[in-house]
Amino acid sequence: MYAYDPYDKEIVNTRVEEFRDQVNRRLSGELTEEEFRPLRLMNGLYLQLHAYMLRVAIPYGTLSSVQMRRLALIARKYDKGYGHFTTRQNIQYNWPKLVDTPDILLDLADVEMHAIQTSGNCIRNVTTDQFSGATADEIADPRPYAELIRQWSTFHPEFSFLPRKFKIAITGAPSDRAAVKWHDIGLVVRKNDAGDIGFEVLVGGGMGRTPVIAKTIRDFIPEADLLGYLEAILRVYNEQGRRDNKYKARIKILVEALGSDTFADLVEKEWQTTRHHPIDVPEAEIKRIEAFFAPPPLEVLPEQDPAVDELAANNFLFHAFLKNNVRPHKVPGHVNVTISLKPHGGIPGDATDAQMDLVADLADTYSLGEIRVSHEQNLILPHVARRDLPELYEALSRSGLGTANVGLISDIIACPGLDYCALANARSIPIAQNLAKRFDDITRLQDIGELKVKISGCINSCGHHHAGHIGILGVDRKGEEVYQLLLGGSGAEDASKAQILGPGFDENGIVDAVETVVAVYLGERQDGEKFLETYRRIGADPFKEAVYEAH
Amino acid sequence: MAKKPVGPQMILANCLREGRALFFGRDGAWHAEPALADVAEGDGLDALMAKARAFADANNVIDPVFIPAEQKDDHYYPAHIKHVMQAKGPSVRPDLGYQVSPDWERR
Ligand code: SF4
Secondary structure (H helix, E strand, C coil): CCCCCHHHHHHHHHHHHHHHHHHHHHHCCCCCHHHHHHHHHCCCEEECCCCEEEEEECHHHEEEHHHHHHHHHHHHHCCCCEEEECCCCCEEECCCCHHHHHHHHHHHHHCCCECCCCCCCCECCCEECCCCCCCCCCCCCCHHHHHHHHHHHCCCHHHCCCCCCECEEEECCCCCCCCHHHCCEEEEEEECCCCCEEEEEEECCECCCCCECCEEEEEEEEHHHHHHHHHHHHHHHHHHCCCCCHHHCCHHHHHHHHCHHHHHHHHHHHHHHHCCCCCCCCHHHHHHHHHHCCCCCCCCCCCCCHHHHHHHHHCHHHHHHHHHHEEECCCCCEEEEEECCCCCCCCCCEEEHHHHHHHHHHHHHHCCCEEEECCCCCEEEEEEEHHHHHHHHHHHHHCCCCCCCCCCCCCCEECCHHHCCCCCCCCCHHHHHHHHHHCCCHHHHHHHCCCCEEEECCCCCCCCHHHCCEEEEEEEECCEEEEEEEECCECCCCCECCEECCCCECHHHHHHHHHHHHHHHHHHCCCCCCHHHHHHHHCCHHHHHHHHHCC | CCCCCCCCEEEEEEECCCCCEEEEECCCCEECCHHHECCECCCHHHHHHHHHHHHHHHHCEEEEEEEEEEEECCEEEECCHHHHHHHHCCCCCCCCCCCCCCCHHHC
8 A cells, every 4th residue: 555755744744734724714713714615625624514524535445444443533533423435435524523624634644644635626536446456357456556646636736726626537457347437537557569558548527417428539548658648638628628617617528519539639739749848757756656556465375265165055145245245356265355335224335433443453354454445335355365254244244244235236326415415406315225125135136136226416426326227316396306217327348328217206206116127127137137238228118118107 | 686585584504613504593693493593585684684694703603595484383494405404414314413402512
């Protein structure tokens, strides 16, 4: 894992003290709210429905056990004993007091964390595959590049006031688990014919009120040119992106308006002009960063373990856990374990301080002290020996963390919605809870198979409903919460935009409608077909007929 | 010029220190309980907001805004679900927020 150098430490600590001064000046009345608001937002501090909300960056979703314990401590000491892991691999605290926030930031800085650039029109936390560095299907671990981008983009003076916020995602594997095509810039690690590492560059993806899937503007940019090329993209966007209308200010609107070929030409031109003055990252610095992400020192172990097999044969829930939450590691005899933060009836993405502490302890015991956060709002222990699974499962289950539903219909992404969020039109969480309760039976869940449900409480789409196999969008119809049903989206390498099926439903109707959709799928699916495959084969009509006939 | 809100309105704001939602009361103070809120409509709105702003500045309360109110029994309450939520606390955490008690924060 990356460790701060003295420079990182200094800028983060300086920012904490600067913010402490700003908070004091606000509390004394020296700063007005208008003056203070942009300053608090630059430090990730929002004002939501019930309280302030602090969004803390988890760079590329990687945490050490020490950091996780600190997140637990903050939840306990300054908040209400829990935190919410988000679709951007961050954590949000829902109840911090303004007066405490400088101390929270100091506690975070102490473990090399911060809340900088988690708000505002700047380059936000870079996100990536939660299995990076621990999966056999990747070409290269994307985290050293994500870290390089983090360093380049943090406090980048030219890109601190972009037309709108800017999100970069990177994957090192052809299986896209980071939804790169839904980002302002998506990077896919590629190897060229000569065997050199580089990146396919996609631009202009995004959700919100205008969902767009990113387009490739360069098939291969060599590793050494990555930052220069990113800078060229950002510069073109910064100069030409619209600032007159915030709904048209994201890069996706610019790319659509110009056409991706023209946009690519502009970037190329900009890059050719500046590449003679490249952003020289010293070789030593690259090596220094890479060293932090060296492959974990894991011993090769047998692929099978008799104790695991025996428990799986005798314990149905462990069998399901093995099937759904566990996947192979690149080192034989090891696995990645996904800890579901979607207990049936629970709040997607929420974890208590005690659960965070437990995950930290389990990471120390079983996963070299490392934890990941996925954009699907789950936690991952990336480096677990297969033989340790029975013990690990037992410990997780005892604490409500053993739900064996990863990738299944109850593993729902849901944004905070109207229960917390000041921008929301409708609640998301109760819909997720009711759906999970409706599909509570693990046998039924497994029979349905992979099915990604994603729920947003407003068109800002933090719950990724556009990319849901089943997407749900909460809207406000004359003060009533109404839910639109969308089908056929994907956030993976086969990215697609979900389409609205028809008129919306109330809180109960939407759960019934999803059940009808599932029934149509089960009736129509052919051998081994997943929900999305069936939907793509038969189209929306059979679903539409069944759903609206029933209402 | 912004359009004047229609119908009975109360004023909702946030406490600077904690961020909690507060209603401007008939007694000129800020309260967590919407039942204590002062209500005005039409020509009375400007005066109510002027009074609330003066008290906001003095009490470290931020962003006062009108929200629609509706009468139930003897009192007015927020009409829109968003403001009902603010008055109560998250529906998915009945153990948190003002729904527990008005002075929940201080317990
Ligand atoms: S999608 Fe809307 S309701 Fe949900 S968290 Fe984002 S802004 Fe809030």
